């Protein structure tokens with residue numbers, strides 16, 4: 054790892070999807086560099102390629118050409134889950150685990166994570182409290198609303214303090230009352246050193262960014 058390199062660096066990313074009705078060239082030489090402690094929001098109309106971009110940055114999809122570097126190192130074949138956490142629109146909570154178990158999972162699996170149960174419990178409790186979902190701690194994802202699941206999935210994504218956090222529309226299912234807690238947590242993650250990238254249509258999220266970029270015609274431009 055190179056400490057002076059950007060936490061995440063995308064170079065000349067190109068991605069084309071093939072459809073019977075014609076190919077879609079979603080990314081056309083996209084460049085992005087995000088440093089530790091920086092919160093960058095990505096705007097762009099629906100279908101512009103924000104989710105496709107996050108999939109490439111998180112290692113869940115491969116570009117046709119170009120590279121993604123994490124702290125100067127190329128992404129490996131396996132998603133670097135304990136370095137880079139992804140909160141996709143589909144959330145991906147483990148349905149057979151409780152809310153608490155979901156949020157604790159990255160802490161338990163991370164080789165550098167806490168070992169003591171008390172430490173794991175405290176981190177999970179702090180996150181669930183902060184997001185207003187502590188009362189749901191012992192329920193399963195299928196027993197809570199989608200907006201509550203979205204907050205639980207965010208808690209899980211940040212619990213092990215990843216170096217890079219990629220989130221796709223993290224406020225899309227939330228009411229106005231739940232959004233400030235999510236904004237505070239995203240901001241705090243960045244302030245504690247995570248490079249945070251948020252794809253969003255939500256102006257409230259853009260308002261807490263250090264930098265805003267817009268995806269259009271397959272490339273990013275500063276807003």
Ligand SMILES: Nc1ncnc2c1ncn2[C@@H]1O[C@H](COP(=O)(O)OP(=O)(O)OP(=O)(O)O)[C@@H](O)[C@H]1O
Nearest residue numbers: 070071077079097098099100101102103104105106
């Ligand atoms: N796996 C795929 N196969 C084929 N086409 C795809 C695939 N994933 C995305 N696309 C197409 O790529 C384009 C970008 O999709 P993407 O989901 O990244 O947009 P988005 O900016 O995230 O949209 P939204 O704001 O609605 O979530 C769209 O035209 C979409 O139909």
